Amino acid sequence: MAVLGQIRQRSVFLILVIGMALFAFVISGVFDGNSANSSSSEPIGVVNDEEIELTLYRQLVENTERNYNISTMQAVNTVWDQLTRATIFRQEFERLGIDAGKEQIEMILRQDEQIIQEPRFQNEAGFFDFGIFTNYINQLRIETPQAYANWKMQEENIVGLAKENIYLDLIRSSSGFTELEGKIAYHSQNDKVNLKFVQLPFDEVPDSLFNPTDGEIRAYINSHKNDYKTEASRSVRYVVFPELASAADENQLRGELEKIKSQRVEYNDVSKLTDTIEGLSTTQNITEFVEQHSETPFDSIYKTKGNLASEYADILFDLNPGDVFGPYKDGNQLKVSRFLDRKKGGSIRASHILITYQGASRANPNITRTSEEANTLARELYRKARRNPDDFILLASENSEGPTRTMGGDLGFFQEGMMTEKFFDFCNRSKVGRIGLVETEFGFHVIKVTDKEDVVLTADIVKTIVPSEETSNEVFQRTTQFEMESIREKQLDTVANKYDYEVKFVQRINLLDENLPNLPRQRNLVQWLFEEDTKIGDVKRFSITNGGYVVAQLTEITPEGTVNFEEVKPDVIQEILKDEKAEYLLKIHADHQTLSSLASATNKEIETASSVTQENTVLAGAGTEPYIIGTAFALELNQPSALIKGNTGVYMIEVSAKEVADEMESYSAYANALQNEESIRINTSIYEALRSSAEVEDNRQLYY
Template structure:
């Protein structure tokens, strides 16, 4: 009793102590989490089983989904599609980790072969999937197109995820069984027949005025059948979607900035403390165009020659007919504002038929069991081309004997017809810059190629275009 009496006497003091403790607890939590409105909270649109969904990444996936579906899909449908994918992926990933489900490299390769079995890019002359062609394609895009190589890696990840999902679903199917009683009941339900005659008296045939139901009867019925009226908790949600798209003002601003690059300007040099004249895109020498583009463009300089069909559709006629050194733009191409300058032109075929003998050396991905050094490979390549230049009829037999390209060696090294950009740069340049009948040796990341140009088709004008491109993006003025 004495203790209780002391507590009553100091009740105000105890209340103050408890309040301070609670306040320090809340304050510490706020500090630990970066404040009530943290950056993390601002960038997180949802949390699925503890996994935060980043707003920027989610928006990027919605944009990709909208592009892949085309114009027939609304923004809401794209959002719902991406959300369902995120939900499905998160739930599946938890099960994969809990059950330790993994997919081996051999299984992924098998699924890749099945997925690409009908793709003509990976078929041999017999119309059968050729694994070597797939490997050559991957090596080619890795060396020539980072974007295409990333798309291939994303495709492999997608196939791997699909394999894990299939493994998981197969495990579920294997665990579901039926008893003999269930089978017996299913049999009876399907095969036992009974003839029934009945008379239907629908409730609608009775006038409502003939029946009076009191509130007490309704309440009594509900109380007696509560299980029929249970409902799960639900929420009604409304949301507004704000598309982050550039305005006309944003487009005009980028167009003005790109147009300003056309003409010469004067800039103050902080080092020399003098005004320097800076040449504009119109006046730079064609040999300096590459450096200018790489300094001022969101898309780096493309050194390849383009045919008319490779140029932006709406501007192709104008750009294709420009003279060397002429400039066109600004013009809009997709999400970019561009200015283009023709820096070179030449006549070149739109397709080439060639054969090659690939001489590899130890350490390369194409070497296999080959033990020769790079120097020995060069000596061998020089010896082979000396024979083929003297007697071209021996090219096919030598390809079968020495070529490390498993996809073409059995065909005498024949690669068929291909268009510009299909091969790695050095190989591509040799085939399109030389003439039918020429033979030469070039080096790539695969080894030494002894190339025989067999045919060239449809020679026409091709141009090299230096293009400065800036993407039109939403500005903060639209917020």
Template structure:
């Protein structure tokens, strides 16, 4: 009791102690996990205009999109697709909210009617969209969460589409062209000028004779920073160790395959021997082939092997093979036939026909009777009855084809019968009324049975390759990567300017893990790592890091240097021009005076010089007979003399030109608006941390 009384007396003190203990426990857990704010940041894949994109929600959308892309879409392609959708939605939503744009229920319902009008599920007996049918459908899927969510998402997407269209239409309404601008468009197209000119081409001075310093390139980049923005990038180099069979592996497989020859010669059931007993990598193909169909390297020999004999072992691509000539015959290598395909209900070729198989057979036999007595009826009957839409309008003409190309029963009929013969053959497509039109180039054909085994790396070879890879990896940690590769005669492959969201490494294919490693903050320049890649290993070294910003001189040089060379050439050529008469200028520079007629500003192309908008524009600014100062164009320096100016005849109204210009500008709104909104948005992109 005394103890209990003491506890009661100190109850407040104990409560405080327990609270502090609990608080310290929670605080320690927060610190251990980076804190609540840090955890939230870790689950945020991006922030766009202050709106955070949750990692989990983004992942769900990527998963859904990947199903639509199918097996051909890569993960990064899918991520980029979803990313663009998210950016578009957020930047547009900001505009909708700011302007108070809303999509009403009636508007969405109208869009639903338009979008579903041709869907039979939502049509009544008259083939017209029925709102009751739509309501019935929605009620039927409410018990299916996935289907109902898809329907909800569809309605939301329609609403957002309506909002976006309203917003863009508001902008388009402000994009107008006056009649004066229409008149200008008319003049650009119809006012013409004739000129004489002398061109001093840039090509008359060799690039090597023009010096451009790194300082000049840097100055140009500093002057035009908006043109030379650079994303973060990495440079690396690698050596690829391919897991491929050795000569020892090939020789061992050749010896093993050779042991099969005695059994192969005496095998009675060839197909079972190849497909089952030997588990051949290539299955038995029971057809006759010509010399041209045989492996090129052994065609001459194999074509002349006696029936029953075995040839090989021989290497063909990635296989070791032995081949036995099973049979020999004479075949035409080119066949020509026409057919009328009569289908019946239940076949893939049936379309909307309701006839039974028995009715189809009766019809096919009737058609055969008619065409046998009058071949000219084949064309008409094919149009009327053939289910083969690819050739029914050509009288069922299949053209020339090689033996074995058609399904077996069809092929056998043509091979076994003569030109002019007609008959009915049943296949999985229906009944074919066939007429054999032609057979050409009869020659020897052989039926070849082949046991093929793929040449694969043995466990010993795989272990050897792994050992070589590991040795090289270890050796490069304390030595020059390139020198060590050279010592072992390995090929070093450089990879430059890889971006943070890249996934393909030239020569290695899709290798997202390598890119992620290169961009990891803990990966240092010079660091080496081995990666398991398709068909082997890659030992990779990170060689350089570049942060987001303005391009360095060495990166900008390829694009800036030609610009500066052109500018310097222009100054050099301008200094060479002496006199004002075209004939004197041409003579002094070993050029000729050329002429160009009917030039306009809409398509400013000068015959013999190319597209030169500055030159044509300068010509229009001169009076007839006037001679220009030197003009720097796209392809050289020009001096122009105007010989004739012919204005367009004019129009009573320029409404049509104004309307066309207005339409052109309005059509550009959709892409330009999104581009502008995206560029103006504040975007913090962390996708590379998760993908």
């Protein structure tokens, strides 16, 4: 879910193209009358007898994986979902003759803030101009073919969105709600009843009174097949052999770092002379020394204490210029650090109130005030802030025209080079608490310095702790030995117990899964589990992405549609028990005709619920009971109901008061609210309906 959310948040202009080569009409047709075609290849899928080309699919997967920094299978699944959606919708568009014109495309583009705020697409008045945009695209075609090709990949998706909007608008326009339906909704929300009731909870009836047989359980499953549909799955047990650095590997690396801390003299076998070699503590060329000895280049950014290695931050921060500390461990790295410099108050935190004017850098096009008018307003706010410094956040929230307005003007911490020069100079020379007025290219800033921290500069020699070749070979030998013994014995867990290895067991691995618990990106392993030649009991070794191996054994094969009886049995028993308990309670208490009689016989209290509406199906103290509440609105006053089966028990209810809401002259507001809810539902349910009726052949597992 997290991955899908990231993609949806991206703008239309930058969104991954899923409709490429699927739509007959493209924006380029608006510009130059041409459209694109795709070459054919073996299908990775078939939607309603239409093949999805493998070449296209692979290109989209590569683009998605690269652009969004996600795994291959995440990209495969994302592309599949969006590509099948685009294909199904496009087939529906063609069947209905729906097409998108220039106006619909322009409307889609105008919904994207990154496009309409791009200066290259704005006219002299500072507003987005579709004509300028189309001219820009035509220039790309002539001057930058690669950029134009990238655009053509994006334009298909925009056209698809435009067509989808037309299609959904047509459906929404046919789903009106009448005044009568609005009236029903009004009374459903506003009519109220007061209830008295006695609840006989199911969980107070002993399970031991009932004994559902396997035959009854199977009959229940057969009569509720839609609730127990299953995909093809596999179960596996496996042992992980991580390739981790040993203590000896870490000690060897520590020795190497110790060696370069100080200047040393070494004998040169080539020149037959001794060489003096600079150390970190004596070198005059820090950048070159770090470049030569460290895995990461020299970082000239000053750091606060909070940005230093947490465990050693106090030590590093209190060093003096020239001091060398280490080696010390920071995560999976060993470091040696030389202290270079300290800046007092070098990290500054400030808040500001920005007042812009027409012509200022990045000013809102709607701002029409002059520089003089902005100066006057800023000085007025400056005086208010000086008189009442504690009100600065409120002043910023109400008056600032900068992006930090919603945060009371707070800019957070910054250092030299991160702010425009005049702004930083004022903050740098001011004490904490000072308020001032500064003009920059962005406008006039009323500034309050709120905090300062010292920052330090260190030169760090960084080495990642990795296993040596000897350690890697030892892990490989243990893995291979374990694999061969497991193949021979046919029992991976038995061999694992012999060596005291931890065995992990995973059920319900699906065909397109990629990750196992604490074992990411194991697509090769999952593919092997589903291969026709892989039998229960087979064992195989696989490499781990971040180093090491996993030895796996297939333990169970569950075909598609097959219900694992033992797995679902406990849940089914609970459903059967609920029905049998309801029948039991209805039978033994059938003679009771009043709440007092039932309450007395069962030692229950008569409970009450006030102002109950049909809209809210929660019965206070009992849980969600829509059928019980619905029955209440059909009862006469002060007339006890018969015993009624609910979700959590059996009930007898009695309505003690009814309040029918006053009639209204018009119920159009309620009808409109229903229409809005329906419009939202249509956005999701229409595709679900089309997808359920489509014939889709999914061959992803053959290629990924």
